[in-house]
Amino acid sequence: MALQLRPNCEYCDRDLPPASTDARICSFECTFCADCVETRLHNVCPNCGGGFAPRPIRPATSWRDGVSLATHPASTKRVHLRYTPEDVAAHMKRIEAIAPWDR
Numbered sequence: 001m002a003l004q005l006r007p008n009c010e011y012c013d014r015d016l017p018p019a020s021t022d023a024r025i026c027s028f029e030c031t032f033c034a035d036c037v038e039t040r041l042h043n044v045c046p047n048c049g050g051g052f053a054p055r056p057i058r059p060a061t062s063w064r065d066g067v068s069l070a071t072h073p074a075s076t077k078r079v080h081l082r083y084t085p086e087d088v089a090a091h092m093k094r095i096e097a098i099a100p101w102d103r
């Protein structure tokens with residue numbers, strides 16, 4: 001199973017196409033833009049509390065058979081955060097001072 005390449009930032013809904021260098025993901029593939037991760041979420045995933053890493057870019061070219069964007073296309077299902085900004089703020093406050101590897 002391939003990583004789910006989600007089409008948007010869950011927080012601000014900005015488009016994050018597969019080749020975007022601005023996409024950030026947590027270990028559960030929750031997807032946000034770099035701006036939201038840095039300025040709003042402080043490296044705390046609002047869904048799971050984990051940290052973020054840049055989302056790898058899936059090659060558009062089939063350099064090997066069966067492993068490219070053509071054979072494993074990006075998801076088109078937009079995902080939206082299901083918590084209120086107040087809830088997210090409280091969640092972050094509990095977690096942001098703890099380094100991701102100690103969470």
Ligand SMILES: [Zn+2]
Nearest residue numbers: 009012033036
């Ligand atoms: Zn965003």
Ligand SMILES: [Zn+2]
Nearest residue numbers: 026030045048
């Ligand atoms: Zn997460």
